[in-house]
Amino acid sequence: MFFAGFDEKIANLQAQIHTHETQLNSLKRQLATVEFEAAQSSIQQRPPTYPSTSSASHTAYENHDPHDMSFGFPEDWQAETLAALSASNPPALQRWPLGKEEYKRYGRQLIMPEVGLKGQLALKASKVLIVGAGGLGCPAAAYLAGAGVGTLGLVDGDTVEESNLHRQIMHGTGRVGMGKVNSAIVGLTSLNPNVKYVPHRAHLTAESSLDIVDQYDLVLDCTDNPASRYLISDTCVLLSKPLVSASALRTDGQLMVLNNPPRPPGDSSGGPCYRCVFPKPPPPESVTSCGEGGILGPVVGVMGVLQALEAIKIISSGSLKLGTSDKEMKNHTNGNSAKDSTAQPPSLLMFSAFSPQPFRTIRLRSRKLSCPACSAQATITSETLLSGSLDYVQFCGTTHPVQILNAKERISATEYAAVREEEVVLKEMSFAQPPGHVLVDVREKVQWELAALDGAINIPFSKIASTKVPIKADEMGSKTPNRVGVESEAFWLQELRSLPTDQTMFVVCRLGNDSQLAVRKFKELGLDHDGTRAIKDIQNGLLAWRRDVDTDFPDY
Amino acid sequence: MAAEVDPAEVQTEQEEDVEVIPLTVEFSGGLEMLFADKKVHAIGLPAKTPDGKASNIAFLVDQVCEHLMEDDRKELFIQDDSVRPGILVLINDADWELEGEEKYEVKKGDKIMFVSTLHGG
Numbered sequence: 001m002f003f004a005g006f007d008e009k010i011a012n013l014q015a016q017i018h019t020h021e022t023q024l025n026s027l028k029r030q031l032a033t034v035e036f037e038a039a040q041s042s043i044q045q046r047p048p049t050y051p052s053t054s055s056a057s058h059t060a061y062e063n064h065d066p067h068d069m070s071f072g073f074p075e076d077w078q079a080e081t082l083a084a085l086s087a088s089n090p091p092a093l094q095r096w097p098l099g100k101e102e103y104k105r106y107g108r109q110l111i112m113p114e115v116g117l118k119g120q121l122a123l124k125a126s127k128v129l130i131v132g133a134g135g136l137g138c139p140a141a142a143y144l145a146g147a148g149v150g151t152l153g154l155v156d157g158d159t160v161e162e163s164n165l166h167r168q169i170m171h172g173t174g175r176v177g178m179g180k181v182n183s184a185i186v187g188l189t190s191l192n193p194n195v196k197y198v199p200h201r202a203h204l205t206a207e208s209s210l211d212i213v214d215q216y217d218l219v220l221d222c223t224d225n226p227a228s229r230y231l232i233s234d235t236c237v238l239l240s241k242p243l244v245s246a247s248a249l250r251t252d253g254q255l256m257v258l259n260n261p262p263r264p265p266g267d268s269s270g271g272p273c274y275r276c277v278f279p280k281p282p283p284p285e286s287v288t289s290c291g292e293g294g295i296l297g298p299v300v301g302v303m304g305v306l307q308a309l310e311a312i313k314i315i316s317s318g319s320l321k322l323g324t325s326d327k328e329m330k331n332h333t334n335g336n337s338a339k340d341s342t343a344q345p346p347s348l349l350m351f352s353a354f355s356p357q358p359f360r361t362i363r364l365r366s367r368k369l370s371c372p373a374c375s376a377q378a379t380i381t382s383e384t385l386l387s388g389s390l391d392y393v394q395f396c397g398t399t400h401p402v403q404i405l406n407a408k409e410r411i412s413a414t415e416y417a418a419v420r421e422e423e424v425v426l427k428e429m430s431f432a433q434p435p436g437h438v439l440v441d442v443r444e445k446v447q448w449e450l451a452a453l454d455g456a457i458n459i460p461f462s463k464i465a466s467t468k469v470p471i472k473a474d475e476m477g478s479k480t481p482n483r484v485g486v487e488s489e490a491f492w493l494q495e496l497r498s499l500p501t502d503q504t505m506f507v508v509c510r511l512g513n514d515s516q517l518a519v520r521k522f523k524e525l526g527l528d529h530d531g532t533r534a535i536k537d538i539q540n541g542l543l544a545w546r547r548d549v550d551t552d553f554p555d556y
Numbered sequence: 557m558a559a560e561v562d563p564a565e566v567q568t569e570q571e572e573d574v575e576v577i578p579l580t581v582e583f584s585g586g587l588e589m590l591f592a593d594k595k596v597h598a599i600g601l602p603a604k605t606p607d608g609k610a611s612n613i614a615f616l617v618d619q620v621c622e623h624l625m626e627d628d629r630k631e632l633f634i635q636d637d638s639v640r641p642g643i644l645v646l647i648n649d650a651d652w653e654l655e656g657e658e659k660y661e662v663k664k665g666d667k668i669m670f671v672s673t674l675h676g677g
């Protein structure tokens with residue numbers, strides 16, 4: 001077995017290899033592009049000298065190592081692409097519409113009537129943009145790369161974190177810390193080097209989105225926040241691109257195909273956009289992230305795979321006007337017949353992993369006549385987008401860290417650690433019996449079971465939130481406030497009421513938001529006994545405890 | 557209170573012998589957390605509102621908030637007297653906008669679903 005030192009060295013070397021591989025891939029891609037351009041200009045200059053059989057075509061470009069697939073332009077395909085570019089100069093440039101390697105690689109989907117040669121050529125000619133290289137984007141990208149889309153663009157500004165790996169399957173342990181887009185391209189290149197991968201290593205913004213999305217035929221929204229979802233939808237409407245949107249949280253997922261068929265604003269035959277379905281953004285406090293709420297890997301995986309499937313369905317149906325290689329399509333098919341009628345009526349697919357009926361589809365509305373993005377009265381235009389007058393982040397609002405308590409009601413993790421230490425010392429000296437304190441951990445039970453501080457008691461915040469504050473009893477002449485209906489009081493509340501009132505109560509949670517709300521609620525419920533008992537929030541909760549007091553406390 | 561609203565229970569809040577419409581109300585996308593972590597609720601809704609009008613979705617939302625919701629944080633379900641943005645209301649598996657939104661008059665056996673949009677990815 002290894003010593004710990006070896007593991008570290010191995011990880012280190014792997015990380016270095018991956019970094020260099022990425023650089024190498026990037027250089028190779030640049031080289032390929034330059035070579036491609038050079039070849040292109042030479043074709044234009046001299047008459048074509050293509051061999052008439054595909055077996056001989058190897059000689060034409062044999063200066064490339066046939067096993068080196070990192071070019072993004074393996075020779076078979078390169079020959080074809082060049083052939084397509086010089087289509088105005090017949091003779092027949094190759095014997096079969098796909099390269100030898102492509103027949104083999106895509107054989108299992110080629111023999112399906114849903115794809116076939118026509119579908120495969122459409123896939124090959126297509127350019128797909130995936131916004132977000134996370135839990136949705138990774139599986140979506142894997143299946144689209146596997147299926148042989150021609151160009152796959154990836155947008156993400158984040159770096160790979162360890163907590164991503166259970167679901168973001170294109171990244172790897174050795175690539176923690178690497179940009180997600182670069183990391184995903186390493187994984188995808190190993191899966192299928194014949195796809196052209198285009199990195200966009202920053203988050204999409206109102207300023208950049210039109211330029212980026214314009215380079216593609218279809219967009220997958222694999223992001224994780226409402227602001228991005230509105231921005232991507234608006235951009236897709238303006239540029240007439242269909243949008244496959246998905247999201248996931250905990251055990252649930254949702255999927256919608258929007259702006260399909262992709263028609264210009266004002267054309268009511270186009271599919272609804274995100275704003276048609278959700279005209280107003282949700283209040284920011286109602287938006288839960290995977291980091292806060294949790295996510296099961298296969299749940300978000302299912303949704304990402306379904307996005308890839310919807311994209312393949314749209315592309316292989318031939319309904320898209322693909323930006324490039326129109327010539328190629330015409331060479332091998334009977335033209336690109338617009339079959340918009342194949343677009344399914346707008347719907348929302350809901351996946352609920354633990355439900356007896358895990359997949360359900362509901363019918364959605366069509367385009368909204370008053371939609372600010374896709375209707376005839378649209379106010380969102382390329383100009384408003386580029387001018388920055390649409391502030392998507394502001395539109396969706398942001399949550400500020402909860403700040404509802406005054407300084408006296410809060411204590412830092414370090415100060416709380418000192419309180420604990422002092423109690424221990426006093427007890428040891430034993431000439432004074434301190435009243436002690438009570439530590440209430442308000443994380444949900446499942447988190448509490450992962451790790452907790454010694455001596456803490458657990459009262460999940462959901463129980464606290466669902467406890468109603470009774471009507472004040474002042475008018476009944478009672479000196480104790482809020483004690484109406486004690487007999488029906490929640491068990492946890494009775495438990496806290498039974499504690500000695502000279503004990504200070506400290507409240508802790510994961511990050512320090514819920515604990516503040518809990519302190520406020522405890523006071524409303526009269527647990528401070530009119531100020532006799534101090535109730536204090538531990539600022540930034542266990543995050544601060546780990547950071548400032550006990551670095552061994554598990555970080556999850 | 558009981559997690560399930562017994563048709564009779566809602567009825568007692570109204571006049572006696574009030575006609576009740578049996579309905580299924582379902583919560584999804586995390587909204588169930590506000591309703592005792594229970595997704596499907598069989599309820600009975602009075603056929604008429606207190607001012608004698610046929611019960612519609614607006615009245616149902618009101619009653620759901622009043623009788624079914626266990627959480628104190630009403631704002632996670634209702635804002636400005638209506639279902640908050642980010643919640644899709646589905647009437648028998650169709651977007652309520654296809655059915656007349658709040659004004660849709662509920663019928664026996666209707667399945668009304670409230671789905672919170674998810675944003676994670």
Ligand SMILES: [Zn+2]
Nearest residue numbers: 273276371374
């Ligand atoms: Zn719209």
